[in-house]
Amino acid sequence: VPCIGTNLMSMEIKNHTVVTEFILLGIPHTEGQEQVLFVVFLIFYLCTLLGNLLILVAVMSDSRLHTPMYFFLCNLSVLDIGFSSVSTHKMLVNLLVRNQVISLGGCMSQVFFYHFLGSTECLLYTVMAYDRFAAICHPLRYTIIMNRRVCTLLAAGTWFTSSFHATILTTLTFQLPYCGSNVVDYFFCDIFPVVKLACGNTLIIETVSFTNIGLVPMTCFLLILASYIRIVIAILKMHSAEGRRKAASTCVSHLSVVTLFFGPCALIYTQPSLSEVLVTPVQIFGNVVTPMLNPTIYTLRNKDVKGALKKLAGAQVTSEGGH
Numbered sequence: 382v383p384c385i386g387t388n389l390m391s392m393e394i395k396n397h398t399v400v401t402e403f404i405l406l407g408i409p410h411t412e413g414q415e416q417v418l419f420v421v422f423l424i425f426y427l428c429t430l431l432g433n434l435l436i437l438v439a440v441m442s443d444s445r446l447h448t449p450m451y452f453f454l455c456n457l458s459v460l461d462i463g464f465s466s467v468s469t470h471k472m473l474v475n476l477l478v479r480n481q482v483i484s485l486g487g488c489m490s491q492v493f494f495y496h497f498l499g500s501t502e503c504l505l506y507t508v509m510a511y512d513r514f515a516a517i518c519h520p521l522r523y524t525i526i527m528n529r530r531v532c533t534l535l536a537a538g539t540w541f542t543s544s545f546h547a548t549i550l551t552t553l554t555f556q557l558p559y560c561g562s563n564v565v566d567y568f569f570c571d572i573f574p575v576v577k578l579a580c581g582n583t584l585i586i587e588t589v590s591f592t593n594i595g596l597v598p599m600t601c602f603l604l605i606l607a608s609y610i611r612i613v614i615a616i617l618k619m620h621s622a623e624g625r626r627k628a629a630s631t632c633v634s635h636l637s638v639v640t641l642f643f644g645p646c647a648l649i650y651t652q653p654s655l656s657e658v659l660v661t662p663v664q665i666f667g668n669v670v671t672p673m674l675n676p677t678i679y680t681l682r683n684k685d686v687k688g689a690l691k692k693l694a695g696a697q698v699t700s701e702g703g704h
Contacts, residue, residue, distance in 0.1 A: 402482055402485060403484075404565065406568075408472070433458035433462050446685060449512050453505060457505055458676065460498055460505065465669060465672040468569035487570075492572060496547040496550050502642060503642070506601065506642060508539060509635060510604065513631060517615050549589070554576060557579040557581045568664075638675050645666055
């Protein structure tokens with residue numbers, strides 16, 4: 382009997398370790414359009430890199446932009462570059478050479494970094510809303526409230542908390558046995574498409590995922606809403622029309638990027654019955670388009686950043702002229 386038990390256990394272990402790679406089916410209903418989509422997504426990705434790198438260079442090169450708002454914008458730029466890179470690289474390879482295979486390690490990395498960077502961005506928007514609240518509602522104490530130490534702790538807190546959040550989700554996802562099909566019906570590895578392939582009990586990961594992925598954005602959204610209610614009240618009390626206009630303009634930009642982030646997130650994770658035809662475009666919009674739009678909406682329309690970029694370009698021209 383012990384021999385039979387040992388054989389059964391070894392068979393079980395073998396079955397559970399069969400899957401060492403996954404096959405990503407890619408974007409559905411795109412047969413014959415691969416080259417066009419490759420060019421479009423590559424342009425989006427290059428624009429994302431260029432826009433966000435320009436912001437980083439502009440802020441770091443101009444001491445006038447060394448303020449809490451621009452410090453958090455630099456964090457957002459780093460996140461946008463990382464977030465768009467999580468799925469776009471593999472998606473471009475799939476479209477160009479139809480290489481749909483992704484290793485187990487690669488799939489784990491996609492799940493981890495997607496939720497790590499996504500959660501960090503969600504928390505960072507909340508911190509940015511608090512920064513605007515402090516600047517508009519407590520202008521005289523702003524530099525004390527948002528001093529360098531506080532800004533560093535808030536930014537580090539968003540990254541650390543999200544790494545913990547993503548580690549839990551990734552561990553729960555990949556400790557499940559995968560012993561059947563390895564075909565992921567999606568264009569990148571996300572928790573729900575991957576967990577569908579597990580041959581064990583998925584109740585824990587599904588419950589934790591819905592709770593965590595729902596709880597983090599909902600909490601952040603409510604905190605942002607609370608900040609903006611206070612901000613609106615403060616703006617309405619302002620006597621200066623110029624002050625109201627300036628305060629409102631920074632808030633409108635922030636609210637725009639918050640909507641772009643939370644919109645797709647809410648649709649994908651709170652509407653399980655959402656048509657499969659809609660899920661993929663909404664997800665692609667969030668992964669590829671939003672990181673490209675953020676620099677334009679939030680920063681490149683800002684006259685301070687434009688001034689820093691012109692100054693940088695002028696210095697470059699002068700430097701080349703000197704040579």
